[in-house]
Each structure stands twice: as C-alpha cells, then as structure tokens.
Amino acid sequence: MNPRLLLFIAFLLLQTQAFAQATIRGKVLDEKGLPLPGANIQLKGSYDGATSSQDGSYQFETSARDAQVLVFKFLGFKTQELAITIAQGSNEVQPIELIEAITEMNSVTISAGAMEASDASKSVILKPLDIVTTPSAMGDIMGAFQTLPGTSTVGNDGRLFVRGGDASEVGIYIDGMRVGNAYGTTAGNVPTRTRFNPNLFKGTFFSTGGYSAEYGQALSSALALNTKDLSKRSQGDLSLMTIGGGYSHTLANEKQSITASANYFNLGPYQGLIKQEVDFEKAPNGWDLEVAAQKKTGENGLLKIMARTESGGMSLWQPLPGTEKLVLVDLKNNYSYAQANWRTTLKNDWMVFTGISYSNNFDKIAYDSLIIERKSELAHIKGTAIKDFSDRLSAKFGVEHFIHPYSEKLVAEGWKRDFKDHETYLFTEWDFYLNKDLVFRGGLRGGASSVSNEKWVDPRFSIAYQLGDKGQLSFATGSFHQLPLENFRVLNTNLENAESNHLILNYLFSKEGFTFRAETFYKSYDQLVTFEGLPDDPKELATNGSGYAQGIDFFFRDRETFRNTDYWITYSFVDSKRSFNQYETQVQPSFAPKHNVSVVIKHFIVPFKSQIGASFAFNDGYSYTNPNLDNSDMNAKTKSFQNLSLSWSYLPKPNLIIHLACSNVLGRDNVFGYTYSPKTNSQGVFESIPQGQVAPRFLFLGVFLTLSKDKTANNLNNL
Amino acid sequence: MKKSILTIALSFILISLAQAADPAFIAAMQKQLAAKATIETFEQSQEVTNGFMRIAEAAESEWLPFYYAALLKTEAAFRFDIDKDKSLDEALELIKKAEKIAPGNSEITALNGYILMGKISLDPAGRGQTMSPEAMQLFGKAINLDRENPRAVSLMSQMELGMSQFFGTGPEKACGMARMSLELYKKEQAKITEEYILPTWGKTQADQVASKCN
Numbered sequence: 064m065n066p067r068l069l070l071f072i073a074f075l076l077l078q079t080q081a082f083a084q085a086t087i088r089g090k091v092l093d094e095k096g097l098p099l100p101g102a103n104i105q106l107k108g109s110y111d112g113a114t115s116s117q118d119g120s121y122q123f124e125t126s127a128r129d130a131q132v133l134v135f136k137f138l139g140f141k142t143q144e145l146a147i148t149i150a151q152g153s154n155e156v157q158p159i160e161l162i163e164a165i166t167e168m169n170s171v172t173i174s175a176g177a178m179e180a181s182d183a184s185k186s187v188i189l190k191p192l193d194i195v196t197t198p199s200a201m202g203d204i205m206g207a208f209q210t211l212p213g214t215s216t217v218g219n220d221g222r223l224f225v226r227g228g229d230a231s232e233v234g235i236y237i238d239g240m241r242v243g244n245a246y247g248t249t250a251g252n253v254p255t256r257t258r259f260n261p262n263l264f265k266g267t268f269f270s271t272g273g274y275s276a277e278y279g280q281a282l283s284s285a286l287a288l289n290t291k292d293l294s295k296r297s298q299g300d301l302s303l304m305t306i307g308g309g310y311s312h313t314l315a316n317e318k319q320s321i322t323a324s325a326n327y328f329n330l331g332p333y334q335g336l337i338k339q340e341v342d343f344e345k346a347p348n349g350w351d352l353e354v355a356a357q358k359k360t361g362e363n364g365l366l367k368i369m370a371r372t373e374s375g376g377m378s379l380w381q382p383l384p385g386t387e388k389l390v391l392v393d394l395k396n397n398y399s400y401a402q403a404n405w406r407t408t409l410k411n412d413w414m415v416f417t418g419i420s421y422s423n424n425f426d427k428i429a430y431d432s433l434i435i436e437r438k439s440e441l442a443h444i445k446g447t448a449i450k451d452f453s454d455r456l457s458a459k460f461g462v463e464h465f466i467h468p469y470s471e472k473l474v475a476e477g478w479k480r481d482f483k484d485h486e487t488y489l490f491t492e493w494d495f496y497l498n499k500d501l502v503f504r505g506g507l508r509g510g511a512s513s514v515s516n517e518k519w520v521d522p523r524f525s526i527a528y529q530l531g532d533k534g535q536l537s538f539a540t541g542s543f544h545q546l547p548l549e550n551f552r553v554l555n556t557n558l559e560n561a562e563s564n565h566l567i568l569n570y571l572f573s574k575e576g577f578t579f580r581a582e583t584f585y586k587s588y589d590q591l592v593t594f595e596g597l598p599d600d601p602k603e604l605a606t607n608g609s610g611y612a613q614g615i616d617f618f619f620r621d622r623e624t625f626r627n628t629d630y631w632i633t634y635s636f637v638d639s640k641r642s643f644n645q646y647e648t649q650v651q652p653s654f655a656p657k658h659n660v661s662v663v664i665k666h667f668i669v670p671f672k673s674q675i676g677a678s679f680a681f682n683d684g685y686s687y688t689n690p691n692l693d694n695s696d697m698n699a700k701t702k703s704f705q706n707l708s709l710s711w712s713y714l715p716k717p718n719l720i721i722h723l724a725c726s727n728v729l730g731r732d733n734v735f736g737y738t739y740s741p742k743t744n745s746q747g748v749f750e751s752i753p754q755g756q757v758a759p760r761f762l763f764l765g766v767f768l769t770l771s772k773d774k775t776a777n778n779l780n781n782l
Numbered sequence: 783m784k785k786s787i788l789t790i791a792l793s794f795i796l797i798s799l800a801q802a803a804d805p806a807f808i809a810a811m812q813k814q815l816a817a818k819a820t821i822e823t824f825e826q827s828q829e830v831t832n833g834f835m836r837i838a839e840a841a842e843s844e845w846l847p848f849y850y851a852a853l854l855k856t857e858a859a860f861r862f863d864i865d866k867d868k869s870l871d872e873a874l875e876l877i878k879k880a881e882k883i884a885p886g887n888s889e890i891t892a893l894n895g896y897i898l899m900g901k902i903s904l905d906p907a908g909r910g911q912t913m914s915p916e917a918m919q920l921f922g923k924a925i926n927l928d929r930e931n932p933r934a935v936s937l938m939s940q941m942e943l944g945m946s947q948f949f950g951t952g953p954e955k956a957c958g959m960a961r962m963s964l965e966l967y968k969k970e971q972a973k974i975t976e977e978y979i980l981p982t983w984g985k986t987q988a989d990q991v992a993s994k995c996n
Contacts, residue, residue: 100825103832105839110810112836114829136835138872168868190908295916629907667907672949674907716949717914771915 085149088122089156091115091135099161102137107144119158125149135159139169163499165454170499171529175539175569175582176273178211181266181289188578188618189269194261197663198710198724199678201763203256204267205246208286209680210661212582212616212633213271216680217654218704219735219754221254222246225271225284226584227612227639227655231548234281237288238367238404241280241465243422243441247349248396250428251341251379252735252754258373258398260324263355265291272584273539273567276490276506276523277447277461282545282563282588290367293357294320298771302326305333305764319358326351339758342380344391349375364407372399385740385750393429398422412451419444434474439549442466455496463488469549482556484514484546492523500529512546515559519544530570537569547592547606555604562589576623583615591643598644610641610649627667635659650697653736656682656704676710687736690749701734718769730759810837811846811979818854824862827854838879845884846979849893852876853983856897870900888928889981895920896937917941932966933981935959936988943991957995963988 091102098119105112106125113123128149133156135143140161147156163169180189193207200206205223209216215224222230235245237259249255268287270278278285294315302309307328314321329348351373358366378393404418419442426437447461465488470481492506506523523541530536544560552558565586572579591608594601620631636658640649651657660681667674682704689699710724727733737751744750814833821827831854838847855873859866874897880890898917902909918941924934939959946953967985974982 101828101832103835105836108840110806110837110840112832114832117825134839192908192911295912296919627907669948714949717945 084124084126085128085151086122086124086153087133087147087149087156088120088153090119090158091121091137092119092158092160094160094162096160099137099140102135102140102161105134105136107132107134135161137161139166140164165496165499170496171502171527171535173502173504173525173527173537173539174535174571174580175525175527175537175567176270176565176584178269178271179266180269188580188620189267191261191264191266193663194264194267196665196674196676196710196712197678198676198708199663199680199706199726201724201726201761202261204259204261204264204288205257207261208269210631210633210663210678211269211271212580212618212635213284213584214635215637215654215656215659215682216661216704216706217685217735218706218733218756219252219254220654221249221256223284223286224654226586226614226635227637227641227652228283229652229654232281232283232545234278234285235288236278236285237369237402237420238290238418239277239287239416239447240402240404240418240420240445241441241443242400242420243467244398244424244439247375247398248394248424248426250377250392250394251381253341253347253377253379253757258351258371258400259288260353263290263369264288271582272565272586273523273525273541275504276492276508276521276541277459279488279490279508279510279521279543280486280545282543282561283586290355290369291357292365293317293359294322296771298769300324301768301770303766304328305762306330317359319356321354321356323354324352333762337758337760337762340755341757342382342389343377344380344393345376345378347375347377349373349396360405361407364405366403366405368403370399370401373397382752383740384738384752385742385744390431391429395427397425414449414451416447416449417445432475436472436474437470437550439469440467457494459490459492461488461490463490469553471550471553480553482514482553484512484552486510486512486546502527506541510544512560514552514556515546516557517559519560533574534570534572537567537571539565539567539569541565551592551594551601551604554601558592558604558606559590561591561606561608563587576621578618578620580618581615585611585613587611588641588643591641593643593647594645596645601644608641608643608646610639610643612637612639612641612655614638625666627669628664629666630662630664633659633661646696648696651686653685653687653697656685658683672714674712676712678708680704680706685735688739689737689751690739701736704733704735705729705731706733718771720767722763722765722767724763726761727756727759732756732759807837807841807844808977808979811850812977814850815979818850821854824858824864827858827862830854831858843883845880845887845890848876848880848883849890849981852880852893852897853981856893856900859900866904867901870897870904873897873900886927888924888931888934891920891927892924892931892934892937893981895924896933899937899941914941914945930966930969932963932970932988933984935966936963936984936991939963939991940987943994953995956991960988960991960995964992 091099093099100115100117100119102115104121106127109125109127111123111125113121115121131147131149133145133147141164143159143161145159178188180191189207189211194200194204195202197207197210208214208223213226217224220230223233224230225233235242245257246255247258266289270285272283274285294313297314300311307326309324309326311322311324327350330346334343334346351371353371355369360366374397376395378391380389381392382389400422402418402420406416408414421442424439428435443465445463447459449457449459451457465486468483470479472479488508488510490508492504495503504525508521511518521542521544525537525539527535527537543563546552546560547558563586567582567584569582588610590606593605593608595603614637616635618633622629637655638657639655640651642649663678665674665676684700684703686697686700688696692698706727707729708726709728713721734753734755736754738754739749739751814830817830821830831851834847834851841847852873855869858864859869877890877894877897884890895917898913902913921934921938924931939956942956942959943953946956967988970982
C-alpha cells in the first residue's frame with residue numbers, strides 16, 4: 064500500500080476536523096463565588112480542555128458536537144460534571160462553583176491536649192528522630208517526652224508524669240494495643256526506662272488530656288506509639304556501647320519484612336570506672352530478644368507482629384535513716400510481650416483494625432530476708448471499624464476486652480493473694496466537619512469490670528476552629544476513669560474507679576519552621592485511693608481522696624531562624640493538690656513541681672559532620688514531709704532541680720554514627736526528697752537521708768554501625 | 783481499488799483508535815511538551831500539568847502523561863515559591879499512578895528517586911538518614927531496569943556527589959557516573975526524532991556534576 068495515500072487520507076480527515084472547531088468558554092468559581100484559577104476543564108473522552116486563568120475564565124476549541132460532558136477537576140476540590148450541548152461557533156457555559164473537599168491536609172485538626180510526633184503531621188512539636196537525638200533523653204522515649212509541655216521531670220523515677228498526675232495515670236499503647244508494665248522494674252532511687260527501643264516506632268501520639276474515646280484507664284494522659292511499616296531494605300545494625308551492645312538484622316522485600324534483635328547490657332564495668340552514689344552489690348544488667356515482622360495483605364492491608372522477651376535485675380545496699388544499718392535489696396525481673404494487629408480498608412469507605420496483645424511481668428524482690436514475688440499479666444483484644452460517610456462525617460466504633468490476672472506472694476511464709484479482672488469496653492467517636500475550619504468531635508466510652516463489679520460511661524467532646532491562616536483554637540472536655548493500682552486492688556477488690564474531668568483550651572500557631580503552642584487546663588480528681596499507715600503497709604483502703612490540677616503551658620520551636628539549628632523551649636505551670644494515699648488533707652504531691660522549664664538545642668556543624676546538642680531542665684523543687692518542722696504533710700520543698708545535658712553525634716561515614724552524651728554536666732547535686740527515720744534520735748530529731756541521684760553524671764559512649772549489602776554499590780561495579 | 787482504499791482507511795482509523803501510540807495522542811503530547819519547554823511561571827507550569835492530566839484522563843493506558851505531570855510538579859517545587867512539600871507529595875501520588883500502568887519502568891523509578899531527593903533537600907537533617915538510602919535504592923533499581931537510562935545514572939551521580947561532599951571523600955565515584963551518564967545522553971540524542979515523546983531531560987544536571995570533576 065502506498066504510504067502517501069494513507070497520509071493523504073489522514074490529512075483529509077484532520078482537515079475536516081479543523082474546519083469544524085467550536086469554542087467553549089465559561090468561568091470557574093469557588094464556594095464564595097470568587098474566581099478559581101488553576102482548575103482543569105476537560106471534555107470527557109477527548110484531549111480537549113483548558114485551565115482556568117486568574118479571573119477564573121477558560122476557553123478552548125473542540126471538534127466534538129451535540130451532547131457532551133464537561134468535567135471540572137482541581138486537586139483539593141470535588142470533581143464536578145456538567146452536561147452540555149455543543150453547537151457550531153461559540154458556546155457559553157454557565158459558571159461552575161467548585162466545592163473544596165475536606166481532607167486531612169487542608170482542614171483543621173483537634174490539637175487540644177494532643178501532640179503528634181510524625182514526619183507527616185502539619186505542626187512540628189516533636190519528630191521521631193528527636194527521641195534519639197535529645198541529649199537528656201539518653202535514647203529513652205520518655206526522656207524525649209519529658210521536654211514537652213505538660214510534663215514534669217522526676218529524676219529518681221524516670222517515668223512520665225503529666226499535669227499533676229502520677230506515673231500510672233499515663234496509658235501506654237503500641238499500635239492501639241495497651242502495654243502492661245511498659246517500664247522496667249526498678250528499686251531504690253534508680254530511675255527506670257521504657258522497655259521499648261525508640262527505633263521500633265515511626266511516630267507517636269501524646270496527649271496530655273482530653274483524649275479520644277478510643278483510650279481509657281488513664282486519668283491524665285494517653286501515649287500511643289505506632290510501629291514502623293514495612294522496612295525498606297535488608298540490613299544489619301551493630302551497636303557497641305559503654306554499657307553493653309546489641310545486634311539487629313532486617314530482611315525485607317516489597318511485600319514483607321522481618322527484624323530480629325538481641326541486646327545485652329551491664330552497668331558493672333562502667334560503674335567500676337566511675338564512682339556511684341548508690342552502693343550496688345550487683346549493677347543493673349539484662350538482656351532482651353525481639354522479633355518484629357510486617358506483611359502487606361491485599362491492596363491496602365498490613366499485618367504486624369511483634370514479640371519480645373527480656374530478663375534483668377540488680378542488687379543494692381539501701382541505707383536506713385537514723386542507723387548505720389544497710390539493707391540488701393535484690394531485684395529480678397522477667398518480662399514478655401507479644402502482639403499482632405491487622406488493618407485494612409474495605410469497600411464503601413470502611414476501615415477495620417483488629418489486634419491482640421499479651422504482656423507478662425514477673426518480679427522477684429528480696430528486701431533483706433523478706434522475699435516477694437509479683438506476677439502481672441494483661442491480655443487485650445480489640446476491634447475497631449471506621450466509616451467515612453462523607454468528607455464531613457466519619458465515625459469510629461470499637462470493642463475491647465481485657466483479662467488481667469495479678470498475684471503477689473510472700474515466698475518464705477507461703478502467703479499468696481491475687482485477683483483476676485475481666486474488663487470490657489465499648490466506644491464510639493464521631494467527627495463532624497461543619498466546614499474545613501470548624502470540626503466537632505463527640506465520643507462515648509463505656510466500661511465494666513468484673514472484680515470491682517461496676518459499670519461506667521465516659522463522655523468526651525472536643526472542638527477545633529481555624530483562626531486565620533496559621534493559627535487554630537481547640538477546646539476539649541471529658542471524663543476519665545481509672546482503676547486503682549494492682550497492689551491496692553489485691554488488698555481490697557471492691558475498690559472502684561477514680562474519676563477525673565478535664566477542661567482544656569489550646570492555641571496552636573504553626574508556619575514553616577515555627578511552632579507555638581499555648582494550653583491552659585483544669586482537671587478534677589475524685590475517688591482517689593486513701594489508706595491508713597504508710598505505702599509499704601497500707602490499711603483500711605478506701606476511695607475517699609480528691610483533688611485538682613490546673614495550669615498553663617507554653618511551647619515554642621524554631622528550626623528556621625538560625626542556620627542548621629533547631630531548638631525548642633517549654634514552660635509548664637502546674638498547681639495541683641490532692642488528698643490521696645496516706646494524706647488526709649489536700650497536699651501538693653511530690654511528683655508535681657509547680658514551675659517546669661525545658662530547653663533543647665541542636666546544631667549541625669557540617670564541616671565536622673557532627674550534631675551537637677544541649678538540653679536543660681529545671682523545676683522549682685519537689686514537696687516532701689519534714690517531721691522535724693511540724694505535724695503537717697508536704698510542709699517542705701527541696702531545692703530546685705537542674706540538669707544540663709550535652710551530646711555529640713559524629714557521622715564519619717554514611718553507615719557509622721558515634722554518639723557521646725553526658726547528663727548533668729555541671730554535676731548539680733539534685734535531691735528529690737528525704738527519707739526520715741520513724742523515731743527521733745536522742746536529740747529529739749528525726750534523722751533523714753536524701754533521695755538523690757545514682758551518680759552526679761551519666762556518661763554514655765556508643766558506636767552504631769549499619770551493615771547492608773549495598774545493592775546500589777554492586778550495581779555500579781557492574782556498569 | 784476504491785473499496786480497498788476505503789478498507790485500509792477504515793482499518794487505519796480503527797488501528798489508530800485502538801493502538802496506544804495513536805497520532806492524536808502523540809500530537810497532544812507534543813503540544814504539551816512544547817509548552818513545557820517554555821514554562822516560566824507557576825501558572826504556566828500548572829497549565830501544562832493540567833494538559834498532561836487531561837491526556838492521562840483520555841488515554842488511560844498511557845504512563846507518560848502521569849510521568850510528565852509528576853515531573854512538572856517536582857520541577858515546580860524546585861523552581862517556584864509554592865508549598866514544596868505538597869507539590870512533591872502530589873508528584874509521588876502521580877508516580878504511583880504511572881507505576882500502576884507500567885510497573886518496572888526505569889524512567890518512572892528514576893523520577894520517583896528524584897522526587898525523594900527533593901523531599902530530602904527540604905529537611906536534610908530529619909529525612910536524609912531514612913530517605914537517602916531509599917533514593918539510592920531507587921536509582922540502583924532504575925539502572926538495573928534499563929542500563930541505557932542516562933537520568934538514572936545522572937541522578938545517582940548527584941546523590942553520590944552530595945555524599946562525597948558531606949563525608950569528605952573524593953568525588954571520583956560521582957564523576958565516573960556523571961561521565962557515564964553524559965555518554966548515555968549522547969546515545970539518547972541519536973535516537974530522538976520528531977515523534978519522540980519519551981523523557982530526554984536532565985543533561986544540564988549531569989553537566990553540572992561533571993563540571994565539578996576537573
């Protein structure tokens with residue numbers, strides 16, 4: 064066949080088309096009737112179309128005729144279609160109003176009480192990497208959170224204390240599943256750490272109050288840690304530290320990945336070199352094994368499994384006030400944790416999540432000749448479903464069941480007491496966007512416990528409103544229940560929930576590189592546990608305690624002003640009083656200092672391939688009871704707490720990091736309270752021992768090496 | 783004779799409708815590519831991006847319209863004063879769509895890595911550690927998929943140059959790759975005809991790396 068002839072025919076066809084062009088013109092507007100430039104207009108099924116210009120108008124030519132469909136598209140807006148009839152010549156189309164779609168990106172989010180640490184979130188409070196690079200944190204998740212507003216540093220405890228609440232008032236979750244005994248067991252004044260390695264997590268959600276109906280059994284705060292999705296590549300990670308070492312290996316492909324790790328630590332050699340204030344018989348030591356696996360299921364599903372087991376202990380000589388005597392405290396701990404969860408999206412905008420988790424904690428504590436064994440287990444089964452009815456309305460439904468056995472035993476005497484609780488929860492939460500600047504959230508959480516034999520319901524409500532381009536105002540309120548501590552419940556299984564009500568008002572301002580946050584709150588406490596006697600031998604347990612906490616906190620973070628420098632400043636004021644434990648009148652708890660300040664600065668020095676960091680924490684002192692002053696409780700306050708920590712991270716090669724950190728560089732002798740002898744001495748004075756630090760400073764040196772079969776390098780060699 | 787001409791003409795039309803690379807598609811692509819070469823403002827960039835998106839809508843089985851739309855969003859993030867992260871995220875979404883149509887395509891994989899490079903440049907301290915290996919892996923994969931793809935090699939040389947500058951090692955590896963990519967660009971140049979609508983961009987960047995080598 065002659066190709067020229069074909070070309071001629073094609074030419075003819077094109078010619079006829081060219082003769083028959085019709086013009087389409089019109090205007091695209093937004094909801095307010097203002098011109099909307101940049102929208103994409105297209106005649107369905109053809110290449111013909113145009114983009115709306117600055118005045119919202121558009122115009123294009125087409126050879127199509129008669130009944131056609133015009134499609135209006137613009138990212139972030141709802142697509143609209145319009146049936147038109149095209150005639151020869153000029154066709155004027157009616158103006159079209161595009162409606163902005165409400166998405167996570169463009170809409171207001173509820174920020175009352177909430178602080179999200181993820182790479183994706185709009186406002187940067189904390190980034191996942193900050194957890195490992197905050198000098199005072201020493202690689203502990205809680206250490207990083209202690210630099211955030213609403214928290215207090217209690218240096219001899221190490222746990223997270225939020226807004227006048229004790230450490231048990233923070234509920235810790237991994238992938239939505241409750242973690243039992245998330246902190247390591249400790250003795251004396253040795254601060255504890257989180258059991259979980261920060262490298263496991265891709266992001267965290269930390270709430271200092273007024274949190275979602277999805278979480279409960281925490282009067283003050285919910286901390287939700289989200290594990291990493293699929294690993295990107297296979298690699299080995301070796302760590303060598305002054306206190307131990309470990310190795311972790313990851314195998315990954317596009318569908319699944321698995322990481323196995325083993326770690327060992329022993330503070331013995333370190334303590335041999337650097338003198339400690341605590342008289343250790345056997346330095347803190349331990350090992351752990353962990354496996355975490357991720358697998359894609361179907362189009363959108365992800366299955367995650369994690370299992371971990373660890374064992375550790377320490378033994379130390381504890382002084383008794385008023386005597387020369389020392390008591391040997393010996394601690395052994397075994398802990399296992401396992402969980403599996405699966406999430407997937409279904410048809411019709413449903414998303415489902417199911418999970419199961421189990422933790423088992425065993426402590427054996429020898430106090431002189433007294434040997435106590437404690438065993439706590441927690442099994443958690445959970446299912447949630449989320450339905451997006453539209454971009455304005457979504458609902459979450461969930462059901463949870465907990466099985467919680469606890470026992471404690473005096474080994475020599477053969478005495479044992481225990482309880483086994485079953486708790487069931489139902490919750491639902493509804494988000495309604497009136498428009499993208501105003502959102503309401505209402506939630507309801509109902510629970511029942513078999514041991515305390517009670518049922519309760521917690522309503523929660525929050526609202527957020529966009530103020531201008533970069534600011535937003537949020538308000539949250541709700542009621543929160545929490546069952547008493549295990550060691551109290553085992554003595555009196557009738558003890559019912561304590562209750563707290565929150566009121567929170569929050570202002571958040573964020574723009575590229577800057578975040579400012581101010582929050583004020585009031586919360587009430589009721590039905591707190593009270594008893595006669597001292598905490599190590601409580602009698603007449605009841606829930607007669609009550610109290611309040613109120614205050615305001617500020618947070619400012621700036622990554623922009625100074626080159627390669629990132630810093631944040633936090634100030635939290637808490638005024639808290641409660642009657643609880645042995646305190647019959649309302650007193651300021653020892654764990655709730657009034658003024659709390661934290662400053663963190665990080666600076667990257669490019670020529671030295673180094674990041675240097677400094678963090679400073681301050682509070683105005685911890686309250687304690689001094690029986691030498693008068694009979695009243697919490698009648699004294701320690702001197703202020705101050706801690707300046709420095710760190711230096713050096714990256715000589717892409718796969719090698721050397722990290723050096725020192726806490727309390729200035730060696731301040733921080734005191735967290737005093738222990739008094741129960742009886743006066745011959746001068747009529749109660750003798751005391753300060754509860755101080757384990758050592759003036761803690762020095763850490765670690766070398767972290769990543770080994771990977773670098774496919775890219777291999778590729779290059781092959782070229 | 784008449785009848786056979788008609789048959790051929792009809793089948794020609796049918797084939798052109800059925801075939802992916804029909805002249806109308808190529809003509810539409812060429813029009814947008816010509817417009818792409820003259821972009822100077824963000825509005826113009828948006829207009830051309832929309833043009834490619836219309837082609838993507840009408841020619842569902844083609845990966846190139848999505849590819850160029852993603853490339854435009856990436857370049858817009860580098861060139862104009864806009865929400866850079868948002869533009870790059872949108873580019874990533876478009877890459878996913880292209881990938882679905884043409885899985886295992888070297889050009890798409892290389893562009894995916896290029897977008898990650900853009901994301902890294904916005905927050906090197908926060909993202910470098912996790913995203914740099916990811917970008918390198920994508921460039922490596924792109925090279926494996928097509929050893930003649932100059933962009934994959936050139937982009938990798940840029941990453942290598944950045945790393946050698948940071949870690950103070952010599953630029954030899956980056957230079958070798960830049961030279962190699964320039965060779966590949968030369969080869970590609972020979973293939974380019976009037977109808978050529980496949981990617982050809984990136985030589986200037988390779989030249990820039992090569993210029994740091996002497």
